[in-house]
């Protein structure tokens with residue numbers, strides 16, 4: 001049979017499946033409409049008073065049985081609607097492009113043909129028209145070459161003979177491309193996908209997942225999965241496909257709320273937000289490291305990495321580097337904990353508990369309770385016993401105070417309604433001492449802030465404790481005098497309610513340890529993108545805060561924009577040392593997909609020989625270097641260049657080293673309407689000509705990139721390598737580097753090697 005004949009047969013099948021999808025969609029829409037009006041009816045039946053909040057079903061508030069029953073009905077109706085909505089979304093995702101792969105297999109002598117798409121579809125008889133890409137057997141499509149292959153089943157590994165692997169590109173239900181291949185997923189389809197222009201949102205890669213990426217996506221065994229992947233190798237894409245895979249794999253025990261992705265910034269969060277919905281799944285929770293820490297340290301302004309980077313001198317003094325490296329290491333946290341344990345007689349720093357402007361429990365009273373605990377117990381145990389004693393004393397006070405005159409007077413002053421409310425709220429029955437019971441409940445409400453303060457451990461001052469430990473730490477990192485100056489600086493900072501990231505993490509770790517709190521056992525998976533920006537202390541804290549979570553860490557040691565000026569250890573080595581007690585798998589991705597081969601080869605030259613990138617065979621224009629004589633020429637040239645590129649490409653990003661350079665470009669531009677200055681408050685990346693510092697463009701990609709001022713002054717030496725590399729690798733189709741006067745030594749060779757074209761102006 002010719003390929004054309006096969007294509008006709010395949011097209012017929014696409015038409016048939018497309019009709020079935022349309023039919024199913026219509027039915028689901030009808031069911032949905034019905035379900036929606038049913039939910040409305042149930043709600044309306046009970047009127048405003050019993051109206052139930054369907055978003056936040058708070059069981060404690062309403063105890064009334066009929067309301068509970070009502071809630072259950074609404075809950076079921078909403079659940080039903082949710083299921084239908086999810087179904088509808090899945091069918092919509094299949095519409096127009098129902099599948100992308102086909103495998104022909106022989107299993108136990110029986111032939112079978114399977115089509116693979118974003119979700120399962122069955123016909124009326126239960127026949128599978130499409131297999132979900134995450135089904136165990138679909139793994140063959142991504143991993144196996146023709147011949148004998150195996151896949152996991154609940155009863156062990158099954159073997160099949162893979163006879164054919166076919167890929168489709170189906171657009172608007174028409175087969176645009178169709179190939180039989182022996183490879184993971186052949187170049188033709190990838191070529192076509194990768195040559196598309198950039199979008200506001202990252203797309204899923206489900207149809208073209210590559211072998212190595214598939215290993216990351218389908219890993220279910222590792223406690224820590226570390227991926228070192230070159231720029232554009234699909235790390236972020238793999239994370240999102242992996243989340244979708246895990247949700248399918250552990251459907252009954254895992255939901256999207258039990259997964260957290262630590263992402264670099266808000267722009268990035270928005271950029272990736274469409275991938276999971278396009279795969280029929282809900283988005284996981286997303287948080288930046290700063291948000292995560294700030295939430296746990298209320299009232300403190302935690303310095304962001306970006307802020308610190310902006311402030312950092314290019315040449316940090318060696319002592320500063322040494323202190324930073326120590327305070328960012330996992331062993332720093334261990335040293336603090338060990339020191340805390342070493343002196344059994346050390347008195348923790350306690351705080352008065354203030355109620356209505358006066359100490360309710362003084363720190364002397366609290367200290368006395370703590371000191372009366374047997375020192376044979378651990379610090380967290382003694383702390384807990386102290387807390388329990390305080391709670392008991394509070395209860396006793398409530399019991400004692402209830403007959404006090406002021407309490408009785410306050411009760412007398414209660415309105416009838418409030419009085420009655422206490423009786424109803426606390427189900428107080430009529431009895432001789434009803435009034436005392438009411439007084440007690442009244443006091444409980446009144447003293448609730450004290451109870452809260454005790455429960456939240458506000459009587460412990462972790463800041464003072466941290467400063468104390470720092471000043472007693474037997475460190476040999478720097479001169480004691482310099483160390484003490486650093487402690488004084490933190491002290492000042494705390495007074496101004498400010499903290500650096502590394503101090504915040506240490507304080508949180510210490511607070512959690514002493515108070516035995518801060519742990520979230522519900523989270524099952526933590527994903528960290530751009531892990532090269534994290535310190536080992538931060539990773540240690542995250543893994544301590546989520547003890548049941550498996551970690552997937554993805555990064556690129558060569559994109560260490562924020563700390564390359566002083567970081568020394570290799571990412572893989574450092575992470576492996578930190579998690580040496582856990583089952584860890586490391587995967588390396590060397591192939592880049594984002595950029596044309598010309599751009600990738602150029603960027604690759606910036607890296608040491610051992611770290612070369614494999615370019616994908618998509619060719620385009622050679623990167624250009626424009627050198628201008630003097631500032632006026634430079635900015636005029638930069639502007640012309642951006643305008644010219646914008647005629648061909650929707651998004652042209654001028655990327656700078658830092659915020660002030662971005663502002664400088666913006667100021668020189670004059671014609672403001674033509675250029676958008678993107679800052680940390682942006683939630684999405686607009687089209688047109690943009691200017692932004694590279695750290696905000698982390699993880700993003702643009703059709704065309706202009707690297708701003710790649711001169712000798714701006715990128716003088718090796719320490720600028722990571723920044724320049726990260727800038728260059730954001731470009732998909734076109735890369736232009738502009739410099740004033742003299743080119744940076746980092747790229748001078750590229751002209752001789754002819755990986756870039758030089759143009760002097």
Ligand SMILES: Nc1ncnc2c1ncn2[C@@H]1O[C@H](COP(=O)(O)OP(=O)(O)OP(=O)(O)O)[C@@H](O)[C@H]1O
Nearest residue numbers: 205208209210231232233234235236237593594699
């Ligand atoms: N298997 C694939 N099929 C199609 N496109 C892919 C594939 N892998 C990666 N890509 C594309 O390559 C580009 C880069 O992918 P992604 O952003 O996931 O890489 P990354 O490793 O996170 O990059 P970086 O570290 O540079 O931010 C994206 O446009 C993505 O869609």
